[in-house]
Amino acid sequence: MDIQKKFLHDRVVLGLVTLISMLTVIGISLVLIRFDASRNPTTTVAYRSNITGAQYQSGKPIDIYSLALFMLLSAVVAIALSNQVYVVRRYLAVFILAAQVFLIVMAIIVSNALISLQ
Helix, strand or coil, rough: HHHHHHHCCCCCHHHHHHHHHHHHHHHHHHHHHCCCCHHHHHHHHEEECCCCCCEEEEHHHHHHHHHHHHHHHHHHHHHHHHHHHHCCCHHHHHHHHHHHHHHHHHHHHHHHHHHHHH
């Protein structure tokens, strides 16, 4: 219990956890608000430049919604993993949280790019 108190009382960790939470909520709400599955039964889910012909690959709407689920699950796992690693090395826990911020930002960019191709 003492380690969890130290984890949540660290300013850097608390700031990163807050940033991860805000970015996750923003990313999930952008996907859920902007994506309209009723426009088209299939949507662009990938871009493959090495495939001749159709470079844009289509898929089902669940593929776009899975990006929102990915943001949520990766945020939860990163915070839990960081909490466990904090006992061993504080800097490793901070690195995990900072890498998660980068991962969520990249997921938001990719999801917005795919939704704009719709």
